[in-house]
Every structure is written in C-alpha cells, then in structure tokens.
Amino acid sequence: MTHLPQIAAFSDSHYVVEKQIEKDATYTVVRKTSTSEEKAQEIAQLIGGREITEKTFSVAYEMLEQARSAAG
Numbered sequence: 001m002t003h004l005p006q007i008a009a010f011s012d013s014h015y016v017v018e019k020q021i022e023k024d025a026t027y028t029v030v031r032k033t034s035t036s037e038e039k040a041q042e043i044a045q046l047i048g049g050r051e052i053t054e055k056t057f058s059v060a061y062e063m064l065e066q067a068r069s070a071a072g
Contacts, residue, residue, distance in 0.1 A: 005046040005060065009067040014039045040064055 014033045044060035
C-alpha cells in the first residue's frame with residue numbers, strides 16, 4: 001500500500017481503498033482497478049488531489065508508461 005504515485009505506477013495490481021461512513025458505522029471498501037485508464041485516474045488523484053486536470057492525467061499516464069518500459 002502506498003500514497004506515492006511513483007511507487008503505485010510500478011504495481012502489477014492496483015486496488016483502491018476507500019472509507020465510507022453510513023449512519024453510525026464506518027466501512028472500508030476495496031476495489032481493484034480493471035482498466036489502465038482507471039489506474040491512471042487513481043494515480044492522477046494521488047498527484048493532484050480530488051480535482052484532476054488533463055495535465056495531471058497526462059502526467060499519471062506518462063508515469064505508467066515509463067514504469068512499464070522500465071519493467072521490461
């Protein structure tokens with residue numbers, strides 16, 4: 001588990017962990033990203049927070065491409 005986009009870009013599997021609060025209960029929801037676009041979206045959120053711009057998404061996608069190239 002990481003909050004660093006540089007590390008997340010190298011992952012083979014990418015899971016999103018979210019906290020949800022309903023009434024008096026707190027739940028943890030875990031979901032696996034199923035597409036490279038979803039993975040880029042999550043990495044962009046790590047980079048830029050909740051508001052993701054085209055530039056942020058582009059940087060995230062580039063990080064994924066560089067990680068794939070480095071991994072061989």
